[in-house]
Amino acid sequence: MKRALALSLILAFTVLFSFGAAAAANTLNGAGATFPYPVYSAWAYDYNKVTGVKLNYQSIGSGGGQRQITERTVDFGASDAPLDPAKLDELKLYQFPAVIGGVVPVVNIPGIKAGQLRLDAATLCKVLLGNIKYWDDGDLKALNRGLKLPHEEITVVHRSDGSGTTAIFTTYLSGAYPEWKDKVGSGKAVKWPTGIGGKGNEGVANYVKRVNNSIGYVEFAYAKQNKLAYVLLKNAAGNFVEPSFDNFKDAAATGDFDPDKNFYLWLTDAPGKNAWPIAGATFILLAREKTEANKRVVKFYDWAFKNGDATAEKLVYVPLPASLKDKIRAYWKDKGI
Numbered sequence: 001m002k003r004a005l006a007l008s009l010i011l012a013f014t015v016l017f018s019f020g021a022a023a024a025a026n027t028l029n030g031a032g033a034t035f036p037y038p039v040y041s042a043w044a045y046d047y048n049k050v051t052g053v054k055l056n057y058q059s060i061g062s063g064g065g066q067r068q069i070t071e072r073t074v075d076f077g078a079s080d081a082p083l084d085p086a087k088l089d090e091l092k093l094y095q096f097p098a099v100i101g102g103v104v105p106v107v108n109i110p111g112i113k114a115g116q117l118r119l120d121a122a123t124l125c126k127v128l129l130g131n132i133k134y135w136d137d138g139d140l141k142a143l144n145r146g147l148k149l150p151h152e153e154i155t156v157v158h159r160s161d162g163s164g165t166t167a168i169f170t171t172y173l174s175g176a177y178p179e180w181k182d183k184v185g186s187g188k189a190v191k192w193p194t195g196i197g198g199k200g201n202e203g204v205a206n207y208v209k210r211v212n213n214s215i216g217y218v219e220f221a222y223a224k225q226n227k228l229a230y231v232l233l234k235n236a237a238g239n240f241v242e243p244s245f246d247n248f249k250d251a252a253a254t255g256d257f258d259p260d261k262n263f264y265l266w267l268t269d270a271p272g273k274n275a276w277p278i279a280g281a282t283f284i285l286l287a288r289e290k291t292e293a294n295k296r297v298v299k300f301y302d303w304a305f306k307n308g309d310a311t312a313e314k315l316v317y318v319p320l321p322a323s324l325k326d327k328i329r330a331y332w333k334d335k336g337i
Contacts, residue, residue, distance in 0.1 A: 046307070080163070105231045158196075257324055
């Protein structure tokens with residue numbers, strides 16, 4: 001009797017263990033950047049229908065994604081801020097880009113529509129530093145002749161969490177305006193001189209929607225989905241350009257992603273005639289020792305590279321060029337994943 005009970009318990013444990021192992025093999029856990037969350041979710045939905053594999057992705061910001069993969073609590077981390085080769089070696093991580101997008105200043109000024117307000121880097125920085133306090137300031141009026149700007153105080157909305165979107169945005173500001181570099185600098189989290197903080201792209205978008213006379217920055221997909229008024233920016237070529245699919249492509253076309261540097265690259269202030277100046281790739285981070293998990297993650301992204309371009313474009317992301325996808329596949333092979 002006791003022996004039969006023991007055998008039954010062993011059998012039950014074996015079944016449960018096998019079920020748990022199978023469930024784990026059919027689930028991918030990732031965390032990180034809010035920037036690519038819409039496209040990763042759409043890809044995951046389609047991939048699940050085809051393969052039965054489920055992707056759980058926590059949209060917690062790039063800082064959280066880097067932390068969780070460093071602590072080995074997820075199968076992959078996601079970050080809009082690339083890690084340099086030395087840091088990747090220190091943390092024993094691999095890195096590759098997944099998709100390209102753009103960071104967009106957005107405003108909520110009653111009567112001002114998308115694409116009407118023009119900004120250059122210096123004026124944008126003065127607003128974010130708190131040096132320009134009202135929308136009808138002389139510097140803003142000089143860039144926007146004929147546009148009726150109100151004498152209303154500006155509310156700056158920024159990210160409150162560690163964010164790759166912030167890293168891309170502040171890298172652009174630091175490169176374009178020395179006073180910003182000296183006083184604030186760049187990174188996933190900076191000490192903002194003024195304004196209110198929102199968590200994630202979602203939080204910033206929601207604040208800008210609710211607060212009149214505000215300005216914030218979000219990934220372009222969030223600007224489109226929330227029908228926020230984007231600004232025109234003066235690019236490195238001296239042209240005022242709008243955030244658009246073609247202008248992100250123009251920026252991406254200048255990028256030299258090098259697999260020997262684990263694809264480390266910023267895409268801010270690209271030199272193209274119509275290049276949107278605050279473009280960036282978003283990256284996937286893998287723990288080097290997690291061979292089996294890495295193979296399953298790579299299988300998902302390889303599927304997305306082959307089948308997900310139309311979905312990415314629909315959500316206003318720029319798919320990686322075919323030549324870059326080939327470089328990434330060679331990188332995976334070289335790393336044995």
